[in-house]
Amino acid sequence: MNGYEWIFYGGIMALMAVGIWAILSRRNLIKAIMGLVIIETAVNLLLVAVGYVNDRSAPIVNGDTGLGDSPVGEVVDPLPQALVLTAIVIGLATTALALVAAVGYFRSTGTLELKSFTYGRTDETEVKE
Amino acid sequence: MIAINEIIGMVLMAIGLLFQVLGAFGLIRLPDVYNRLQAATKSITLGAISIAIGVGVAEPTLLPKALIVAFFLLLTNPIISHGIARAAYRSGVPLWKGSVIDQYEKALERSGKGGDPQ
């Protein structure tokens, strides 16, 4: 326990709470998608935070970081950074598809409001036999 | 003992940070798109360049890279903000009602409808 948990994890979880809250309470699709993006950001930050090791540098050995050499064995955990790379791409794909679906919903109904997120709504049309 | 270049770098970074904060503040407080663009480009470009050079001064190995970053910020930021402002104007975003002058409208009139004043 060194106090940093409160700053990093607290900030990340505040973001997460904002995102979940936005999705649950807003019926406007665009606002809900914003909530989704905020959650993505929070989780990506979370992964990087989990991999951090105090007083160590970027996981590039003898590399061209401009900050001098990082000797073997003296770097932070590279695995979560690799996972974040994947998670970012996945987040991008999800957001793009959600946005196109929102455009489609808007064009076919003229509104971005999801009237009801739940079941039981019937607007069955009479079908001609 | 902190080296003199580090102090200069720190000061530059602090100035840059100040401009960044002011820019962000302006982005929230100013009334319309065009005014907000002012805050978003002028003060934030200055802030970013100042931070970049500050980093370069404090850590001399990074100076060439910092200068390149500053150069490209200087090149791209004004172009893009110009593009955004123009697109906003062309798609009919209104000016703030307290605006006193609209030179682009006059230029458009002078060059004929739909034409492009160069």
Place this chain on the structure above:
Amino acid sequence: MMERSTIQRSLPALAISILIAGTLFLAFVEIGFGENKVDSEDAVANRYIANGTTETGSSNLVTSVVVNYRGFDTLGEVTVLFLAATGVGAMINLLPEDGKKRSKGPKPSLIMTQGGMLAIPVIALFGTYVFLHGHLSPGGGFQGGVIIATAFLLYLIAKPDAKTSHRTLSLSESLAGLSFIGIGLIGLAVSGIFLDNVIEGFGVLGELVSGGLLPLIYIAIGIKVGSEMSGLVEKMRGDAS
């Protein structure tokens, strides 16, 4: 003044979000921040940090994890991007007409065209640099590909009437994806393990030619991501015109 129904929805939502985020927060505080877990023999990352450079020949350890130790994930990631590009294209074709006539906008101004043309080659060069040096410096195929796609986007902004070849884009996308899988299948054929780095001892650590098959895979990824993101931009333009 919020409507009544908004408040009714907001409060339970607030409760749920605070519950989830709060639980996670307490759990992560329990795990701790910045503690050194990677030096213990149990951690998988211990091997990546200690032997990553010798086992894969890449000085960027993130690259060695992304392309070599966990290359299968990266294949999945490329597939996700491919699916997103295909899916967005298909969904844009499915979009109903909204009845609005879109007039062609005015030409971009001189500043935009000239400034864009000045920046595009530099950006494209930088993107290529980033994915070619993925095993040496920060960055790699994904980042490089995205940078190249920004050059393409800038080109479309500077010259909205420019003709782009959809054919070339999807051809390079497909071929890059197939060559990624092909490199993996070489491993399967030679040593019986998919995506095995069969020539890992090749080259000197820290130089451009090193890391075995790793740079080749990252080049394929770079080309694939670049053409996919460009294709995405191009499809969206097709809708707007």
Place this chain on the structure above:
Amino acid sequence: MTVDPVLLIVIPLVAAFLVPITSIFMKGLAKWIPLLGLIGMAVVMALDFGDLYDGPVTSITGGFGPPWGISIIMTPFGGLLATGMIGVALFVMISEIDGKKRAHQTVYNTMVMMATTGAVGMVITGDIFNMFVFLEITAIAGVVLAAIPRDGHEKGLNWRGAAVYALVGGVASFLVLAGIALLYGATSTLNIYQIAERIEGVDTFVVGAAFLTMFIGLGIESELFPLNGWAPEVYRGSKWGTGSLFSGVIGKAGLLALLRISFVVLSPGLENGIVMDILLWVGAATYLFGEAAAFSSKDLYRVLGYSSIGVFGLLVASFSLGVADGIRGGTMLLLGHMLAKPILFSMMGFAGRKKKGDVPLSSLKGLIRSSPSAGIIMTIGILALIGMPPSPTFWGKYFLFSAAGSEGQWLLISILIIGTLFEAGYLGRMLFNIFDTRKERKADTLPLARGIMGALFVFFIFLIGFLPGPLEDIITFVIAELIDPLNYISWGSI
């Protein structure tokens, strides 16, 4: 004979990347490339299936064994499920071959194949982050599938379904990722078997939080109550094939992931039995909710959608009883549902294909006379879903009831009976409509491919119903995987 199971993933990916090239040079061929990919998967699966009788089939990727690289562990449970998924996908794709030109057929076929690939990947991978990647492949293919409307159906419901699923699925997957970050922080590893090994040393609260995120995330994917609000929207607006894929492939993959993470990985780290209890009652509630909602719906697509939700609840409940007979019953129910539901979706899609908008129950009216083959196949499908002997569902419910009885779970039994009554109610109404020949209806021939696939699945229903014996060896492994985490741990550490 053993083939590297990684080919189950690689072959469809090659096919997917080939689609753009083919559509440039040979446009007519492009829409059948995904079918070739699926057939390739089926061949690999058929070659590997025999080995599942001796235990899991494993493989490593990337040149490093577990825990450093990503390993593939096709347990007999995963293999059985993967076989069923590939079967459902083939059913969906082949049934559409009828010489008619359909819009967006290439994209639809590609997405069907990729959703199946992602689902198969989720059940055979041995790495928790890799499972997340495959979950995303499935979810993204699912969004695109949900956005493709039925032929001639233009009401915007497909967009609503796609948007809602994209949102909810996105939240689900990022909660799963947060859970993965938590597990990685706590155990410093990503391999499922190794997390299971180390979970007992982890703080109970951390494991509980991981269970919370995993339960919400994977519960959304497997349509568990109360996280299933999105599902009827998707079923309602999309094609019948999309409905069968969501109920037979995508949801099933989420289900197995949820069961594996809960029972194999997290359960030993928590207080004894609490995970089972939670899942048992969530499953029972889902069953009751799904069947009741199906009973009171009028649109056939939604009836079948809610019915699938109910079955997911039933499956979770029977697997979480934690006794051998419960798991045996669950496996049989799983197979029965995977065989019967696509038949119902397909025949219902055929009967209601001329309807714009929702498809009412009355569109089945007189099906037995207008198209006798469709009527007979659908009748058998309905009876198999209720659990008439001899069908897999009959065996499933038989084992489930005996397991619940021997455990003394009388509340569960009464819930099961009430749910089954609801089920019989709406399925009976469908039967009644099929045999209602009072009104004349024009003759309607079932397309050949659709009829053949339906008959094939009917054949499988009878085969498993009459001869459940040969599956017993595999079911033994299923029970071993879910009851004792040590089995999975020993399979995983190759």
